[in-house]
Amino acid sequence: MGHRIYARDLFDEVIYNKKTTAELQTAMTAKTIALLESLTRREERLAGIRDEYDIGPERLAELIIRFSNEGNSRSTSYDNQGSDAPIVPAGVIANIVRERDMLDTERDQMRKMELILRNIKDTEPYIHEETGEVRERPCIHELTDSELEYLGF
Numbered sequence: 001m002g003h004r005i006y007a008r009d010l011f012d013e014v015i016y017n018k019k020t021t022a023e024l025q026t027a028m029t030a031k032t033i034a035l036l037e038s039l040t041r042r043e044e045r046l047a048g049i050r051d052e053y054d055i056g057p058e059r060l061a062e063l064i065i066r067f068s069n070e071g072n073s074r075s076t077s078y079d080n081q082g083s084d085a086p087i088v089p090a091g092v093i094a095n096i097v098r099e100r101d102m103l104d105t106e107r108d109q110m111r112k113m114e115l116i117l118r119n120i121k122d123t124e125p126y127i128h129e130e131t132g133e134v135r136e137r138p139c140i141h142e143l144t145d146s147e148l149e150y151l152g153f
Contacts, residue, residue, distance in 0.1 A: 021120055067090070
């Protein structure tokens with residue numbers, strides 16, 4: 001006869017979510033580098049799509065506005081794209097919109113990482129219980145499971 005095991009009840013006494021500043025800095029630096037590489041790949045993909053369909057800045061803005069306003073892939077794809085340039089399928093426009101959204105998201109993540117890296121402290125002051133003097137100790141940071149996964153711990 002089997003029994004049910006709940007993951008939330010496993011390893012309750014194991015402390016795994018506390019990290020030092022040095023550990024966080026290493027993980028955040030690696031994540032920032034990975035985000036920069038991803039941004040570069042996305043920008044290259046977007047440039048390739050724009051070159052393939054001959055989409056300049058003005059036409060790109062027009063297609064994105066039309067795509068988001070109409071919401072109808074058929075009319076965006078094949079009707080009234082407003083120029084004599086090659087027709088851009090709705091899937092391509094949707095891909096451009098999605099890639100741009102992802103670029104914005106990844107840039108926001110990079111800004112957050114860089115902000116934390118600039119401002120995170122290695123040590124913190126504390127008052128020694130026996131002597132009452134102010135001393136310094138290494139900072140210990142408690143992370144959520146999501147933060148641990150995001151940083152690759």
